[in-house]
Amino acid sequence: MLVLLRIPFAFLNESISFGHFNCYIQKRWKKPVNSAQTRLENRARDLQFDKLVRQIKKLKLILRLHELMSQRRASHTSVQLVSRWSNVVGLNVGVGSFIQKHPRIFEVYTHPVKRNLCCRYSQEMLGLIAEEAMVIRESEMVAVQRLKKLLMMSRTGRLNAHALWLVRTEFGLPDNFRASIINKYPETFRLVLPDTVELVDQDDSLPAAEVEKWRESEYKEKWLSEYETRYAFPIQFPTGFKIEKGYREKLKTWQRLPYLKPYNPSEANCIRTSGGIERFEKRAVGILHEFLSLTVENMVDIERLSHFRRDFNMTANLRELLLKHPGIFYISTKGKSLTVFLREKYAKGCLLEPNPVYLVRRKMLDLVLLQCRFTNREQPLEELNL
Structure with a gap:
C-alpha cells in the first residue's frame, strides 16, 4: 500500500537551500590572508611618527609651491595661478583657506597695475630657505x-x-x-x-657602520658580553606592541646571528648561495639601518628607497622586511607614500642627535605650525574665495 507523506513546502525548500551538500551555496572555510598589507594595517601605530609625517607633508607642499613660484620669470604670482597648481603639488583644500591658515608663510597683496590678488612668501620664510641652502653648502x-x-x-x-x-x-x-x-x-x-x-677612491679600510657605535657603548657601559652585542641592533617596540609567545626567544636568536656588514658587498652572493637566507636578510636589515643613519632626518620614502635595491643586492621585499622588525623601523602610512623611520634616533617626535640641516628644517616646520597665532595682518583676506 502506497503511503503519501505530506511534507510542508517551506520545510522542503529550507532543507534544499541550507543543505550541507548543496554545492551552489556551500560556504568554504578560507585561510586568513597574512600579506604585508594586512600586517601593515593591523600593526601597532606610533602616533608621534604619524603626526610628524603629516606635518612634514605640509612643509614639503609649501616648499614645492616656492619652487614653482621661483621658476617664474614674472616678479609676482597671482592667487588664481597658485590655485591651478593644486593638483601639481597635491593640495586637497582650497588655496584661499590654505593661505589664511599660514599667514607667517604667505603675504597677500593687490598688484599695483593689474589690480589682481597676488601672494608671495614672507621674509621670515625666505630667510629660512636661504639659511638651509647656506648650511648645505657649508656641510x-x-x-x-x-x-x-x-x-x-x-x-x-x-x-x-x-x-x-x-x-x-x-x-x-x-x-x-x-x-x-x-x-x-x-x-x-x-x-x-x-x-x-x-x-674612484676605493679605500682599503672599510668604514664602521653607525650601529657599531651603539654596540661599543652597550659593551662598555652596560658590561654586556661581546657574544650578545657583536651582531645586535637596538630594539625599541612601539606602545601597545603585543609580544606573542616565543617571540623573545626568536628575537634573541636573531640578535646573535652573524651577518655580513654593509660595507662588504662583494661577499653577499656567497652567503646567499651557501644557504644562509637568514644571514642574507639580516645583511639587508644592516644596509637599511645604515642607509637611514646616513640621512639627515633618519627617514626616507620607501618608494625612493626601492631605487637602490639592485645596487645594494637586496632582493627581498622591502616592505615585508621592514615589517618583520618593528623594534628597529617604523612605517608610517600617512600621505600618498609610505615613510620609514629609524626608531632609535627619535624621541617624542624629535631627533636625538640633530645636525645643522635638520635644525634649519625644524625652524621651517615650527613656522608652518604657528599658523594664525601671534600674527597681525593688515591685508584682509575676504577676497580669497578660491
Missing part, C-alpha cells in the same frame, strides 16, 4: 662622506645618478650636486655613462 664635506659611503655599500661601486637626485633632500645634497660635488672632486667621484656615479 659639503659631510655630504661627500655620505655619498662615498653609499657608493661603498653598492656591489659595483656605482649608483644611478637619478636615484641619488631623488634622495638629495634626505642626504643634504644640493640640487646641482653633479657640478658642485661630483665634478668638484674628480679624485673621489666620476660620471660614467650619462646617469651613473662611480667611486
Whole structure:
C-alpha cells in the first residue's frame, strides 16, 4: 500500500537551500590572508611618527609651491595661478583657506597695475630657505662622506645618478650636486655613462657602520658580553606592541646571528648561495639601518628607497622586511607614500642627535605650525574665495 507523506513546502525548500551538500551555496572555510598589507594595517601605530609625517607633508607642499613660484620669470604670482597648481603639488583644500591658515608663510597683496590678488612668501620664510641652502653648502664635506659611503655599500661601486637626485633632500645634497660635488672632486667621484656615479677612491679600510657605535657603548657601559652585542641592533617596540609567545626567544636568536656588514658587498652572493637566507636578510636589515643613519632626518620614502635595491643586492621585499622588525623601523602610512623611520634616533617626535640641516628644517616646520597665532595682518583676506 502506497503511503503519501505530506511534507510542508517551506520545510522542503529550507532543507534544499541550507543543505550541507548543496554545492551552489556551500560556504568554504578560507585561510586568513597574512600579506604585508594586512600586517601593515593591523600593526601597532606610533602616533608621534604619524603626526610628524603629516606635518612634514605640509612643509614639503609649501616648499614645492616656492619652487614653482621661483621658476617664474614674472616678479609676482597671482592667487588664481597658485590655485591651478593644486593638483601639481597635491593640495586637497582650497588655496584661499590654505593661505589664511599660514599667514607667517604667505603675504597677500593687490598688484599695483593689474589690480589682481597676488601672494608671495614672507621674509621670515625666505630667510629660512636661504639659511638651509647656506648650511648645505657649508656641510659639503659631510655630504661627500655620505655619498662615498653609499657608493661603498653598492656591489659595483656605482649608483644611478637619478636615484641619488631623488634622495638629495634626505642626504643634504644640493640640487646641482653633479657640478658642485661630483665634478668638484674628480679624485673621489666620476660620471660614467650619462646617469651613473662611480667611486674612484676605493679605500682599503672599510668604514664602521653607525650601529657599531651603539654596540661599543652597550659593551662598555652596560658590561654586556661581546657574544650578545657583536651582531645586535637596538630594539625599541612601539606602545601597545603585543609580544606573542616565543617571540623573545626568536628575537634573541636573531640578535646573535652573524651577518655580513654593509660595507662588504662583494661577499653577499656567497652567503646567499651557501644557504644562509637568514644571514642574507639580516645583511639587508644592516644596509637599511645604515642607509637611514646616513640621512639627515633618519627617514626616507620607501618608494625612493626601492631605487637602490639592485645596487645594494637586496632582493627581498622591502616592505615585508621592514615589517618583520618593528623594534628597529617604523612605517608610517600617512600621505600618498609610505615613510620609514629609524626608531632609535627619535624621541617624542624629535631627533636625538640633530645636525645643522635638520635644525634649519625644524625652524621651517615650527613656522608652518604657528599658523594664525601671534600674527597681525593688515591685508584682509575676504577676497580669497578660491
